[in-house]
Amino acid sequence: MITLRSALLLFTCFCSTALFADEIFVITHQQSSITKLTPKLIENIFLKKTLLNDAGNTWIPLNLDPNHPIRIAFSLALFKKKPEELEVFWNEQYFQGITPPYVVASEDAMLRFVSTTQNAIGYALPCHITDQVHVIFKVNSPLSLKQFCPKNT
């Protein structure tokens, strides 16, 4: 019995590791007509170099707070830079009238915003994804984010 429970626990852990590996999912509205994005395009959207999607609508990229571990991991994965290292870039963009992506307060707020706003694009951990959003890309995180995914989720 103990052996069976241990085996089950081990299996659960293994599944958790596989399912909740250190990935960050890039998400859009569930009804989004965009089905595929390249890493370069995602980079351009979050840097606001690409403002329109293929349907001619304005992308609404969202960010978490610069100190949020998922934001840091996402920034390192996508731009190979920490959020604060992009501030010089955003200074130049500000002079052109372009401000950084809107910052939402939490992952919950990110999911809520994306699920209710056409053309919004954000990111969240796999364990927090709901069926209200569409996963359009998976980014490998250079940082461990497992502690943000409870094992029972």
Place this chain on the structure above:
Amino acid sequence: MMLNFFVILLFGLGSISHCAAKETTSPELLPHYQWGRGITWQAINLNLGGYFNAVYEHPQQFKESVSLNDLSLFFTWSPHQRLRFFAEIETENWLSTQGVDSLDNTLSTERLYLDILTSPASTLRLGKFLTPIGRWNLTHVSPLIWTTSRPLVTERRLFTSHVNGAMFTHRVDFNVHTLNVAFYLDESATLDAFDYQLGFENGVGSRVTLDINENLQIGASWLNFKNKSITPKSSNQLLGIDLLWKKNHYELEFEAIYRTAEDNQGTEHGLYLQSVVPLMNDFYAISRYEYVNGTHRYLPTITHIGVTGLAWKPFTPLIIKAEYLFGDNNQFVAPTGLFASVSMFF
């Protein structure tokens, strides 16, 4: 007069924005202010911001002065998915130790344009915008640059800093590279509502930049133009190349420009090479060499200039600079002296 015009303009746009907001506002998108990024009202795609630049200048053989060199306001509004309106209203040398000038004398429209996003990678710009020659003119604003003084080859006397007309830009991404191409037309003779006397009569030009990788960008610029206030009005050519390399807070920036002129503005060519080295505690050491040969500000000259200075960036939107400028044959075009400034985006 001009101030009144922009107050009315801002009020009018604000009213339209308010109407738009009723249809689109989400409770999560209330207006908020961020230091160095202005007030953003995301729900109606509106941003209000700006910067200031206070300067201390002590050129040799001239009186020292302190001035509010620039106080600029940015206004960005996107009333439609494909439209983006931008305005920069600036007061130049409004307050100084020499006295207080009137706003009517010092207020100007630095930029005023509408961007039409024709595709995800293409934009058509209509209005008054910065002349896309080299890097410095496009990022000349004091919080973005490392020195209080401006290289001679980027000055308005070598080419006019603004275009009144249209510009089409297109971006191409391939692998890790990005190619940006801009093509523009100037027709200041008929379109310059502010009748800037040092402006173009008309012109046509293009600029190409290539991001070799995330650290290195190279660029080339070309312009064929006539000047407004200079006679005889002959067709002049300008060619420029530039380079920017950045890595781990180190920077190397280079621009070279060659301008022919059959009018009394004269032919001129020159370059600058600037390096930035990070020190400790957000201090940076700046060095620049400049060379100008030709007729600058209508004066024939062969000038060599050196600039050495320090910049301190304790916070991202704020930069404090001090530099010493010296040179050979520079007394008329860029006098030797001490220059310092405090600049900040707000």
